[in-house]
Amino acid sequence: xxxxxxxxxxxxxxxxxSIIAAILTVxxxxxxxxxxxxxxxxxxxxxTILGLVALLTGLTSLxxxxxxxxxxRVYALxxxxxxxxxxxAALCATSVGILLxxxxxxxxxxxxx
Numbered sequence: 719x720x721x722x723x724x725x726x727x728x729x730x731x732x733x734x735x736s737i738i739a740a741i742l743t744v745x746x747x748x749x750x751x752x753x754x755x756x757x758x759x760x761x762x763x764x765x766t767i768l769g770l771v772a773l774l775t776g777l778t779s780l781x782x783x784x785x786x787x788x789x790x791r792v793y794a795l796x797x798x799x800x801x802x803x804x805x806x807a808a809l810c811a812t813s814v815g816i817l818l819x820x821x822x823x824x825x826x827x828x829x830x831x
Contacts (some may be wrong), residue, residue: 732779733790736797739772743804762811769804772797 743765750761776798783791 727788730779730783730786730788730790730794732775732782733788733793733797736772736776736779736801737793739768739775740797740800743768743772743800747804765804766808769801769808771801773801773805776801 746761746765746768750758750765776794776796779790779794780798782788783794
């Protein structure tokens with residue numbers, strides 16, 4: 719009697735979470751650009767949080783995939799890449815906001831007078 723190999727490798731759960739968070743990050747950024755009032759106030763912070771989730775779960779899943787010999791390496795890489803780019807964009811936007819804060823504040827005071 720021939721015995722079949724029933725052992726199959728599955729896709730890493732964190733890699734799936736990472737790719738889903740990356741897709742939601744991109745959708746949130748695209749929604750924030752839409753010409754609907756006040757979407758930026760909700761969508762940009764949501765994209766930042768989802769990007770952080772994509773980055774962290776993508777990086778942790780890469781180690782798990784290597785150790786457990788699971789599938790989902792591409793999902794983890796895409797999630798970590800999108801998450802890393804999102805964190806870089808958030809850092810740049812925050813830096814520009816901090817650097818221009820005094821100018822924005824002076825313009826605001828000038829218009830109030």
